[in-house]
Amino acid sequence: MGTATDQMGYAPVNGLEVYYEIHGTGQPLVLLHGGLGATETLGELLPLLATTRQVIAVDLQAHGRTADIDRPLSFEAMADDLSALLQYLRIAQADVMGYSLGGSVAVRIAIQHPAVVRKLVVVSTAYKREGWYPESLAAMAQLGADTAEMIKQSPIYETYARIAPRPEDWPLLVTKVGDLLRRDYDWSNEVAAITAPTLLMFGDADSVRVAHTVEFFGLLGGGKRDVGWDGSGMSDARLAILPGVTHYNIYSSPVLVNMVTPFLDAPLPERR
Numbered sequence: 001m002g003t004a005t006d007q008m009g010y011a012p013v014n015g016l017e018v019y020y021e022i023h024g025t026g027q028p029l030v031l032l033h034g035g036l037g038a039t040e041t042l043g044e045l046l047p048l049l050a051t052t053r054q055v056i057a058v059d060l061q062a063h064g065r066t067a068d069i070d071r072p073l074s075f076e077a078m079a080d081d082l083s084a085l086l087q088y089l090r091i092a093q094a095d096v097m098g099y100s101l102g103g104s105v106a107v108r109i110a111i112q113h114p115a116v117v118r119k120l121v122v123v124s125t126a127y128k129r130e131g132w133y134p135e136s137l138a139a140m141a142q143l144g145a146d147t148a149e150m151i152k153q154s155p156i157y158e159t160y161a162r163i164a165p166r167p168e169d170w171p172l173l174v175t176k177v178g179d180l181l182r183r184d185y186d187w188s189n190e191v192a193a194i195t196a197p198t199l200l201m202f203g204d205a206d207s208v209r210v211a212h213t214v215e216f217f218g219l220l221g222g223g224k225r226d227v228g229w230d231g232s233g234m235s236d237a238r239l240a241i242l243p244g245v246t247h248y249n250i251y252s253s254p255v256l257v258n259m260v261t262p263f264l265d266a267p268l269p270e271r272r
Helices: 045-049 075-088 101-112 134-141 145-151 155-163 167-182 188-192 210-219 254-265
Strands: 007-013 016-023 028-032 054-058 094-099 117-123 198-205 238-246
Touching (some): 007 075, 016 075, 028 075, 045 254, 094 101, 101 117, 101 167, 101 188, 117 254, 134 167, 145 167, 155 167, 188 210, 198 210, 198 254, 210 238, 238 254
Parallel strands (some): 028 054, 028 094, 094 117, 198 238
Antiparallel strands (some): 007 016, 016 054
């Protein structure tokens, strides 16, 4: 089921040694994990997607096997890292799929480097900070050195401690992620200018407000009108809200792959 790793390595980009793995063959798909996670935390999602395409899984700055550098975490910088990684791998264009923090990085690469993104899949993230529920924002605000010790009881830390080049950097990672998530942002205008066909995916019990998901869809041109009996008025954007799914288990939902695969396999729409 595409579980074999065809290639793995470290790419020297922007002062980082970015860890990546390549699984399967076919149309390239960059796959991005969530905050504090790593490629290894994606579970069965990676091998399932790799059955029909070439999946390039990446450990973002300070995450997993990618060692940190003296640079704050930012969605913009990590998007630049990905663009440089694709150039290093000699991949001119790829589909890009990201979850949570990785979803925000995926949005930014479509904004900052539109030519390299063929199709975009955004899973459980917001285009502006107030798109998250207040409870989610409160949890983000608490991330720091103190909470890093508490999170050591979780499986996500066990993975980090096992694979990170410097496991002692865990408190620094949690602090940097907290600093990133406390930063205000609003990408409304830039999202509205995204040209890549985009699939938005959320759980109906997600950490992102359901109303925000509809606003996100609208910025991409979706949900504006009755598209007509022949579908001729349909936009290039797609929205999926998965029932009985939370922010924390959406990437392990079998429904996710069943929706992502046909979206990626569909022919590119004609430019209008």
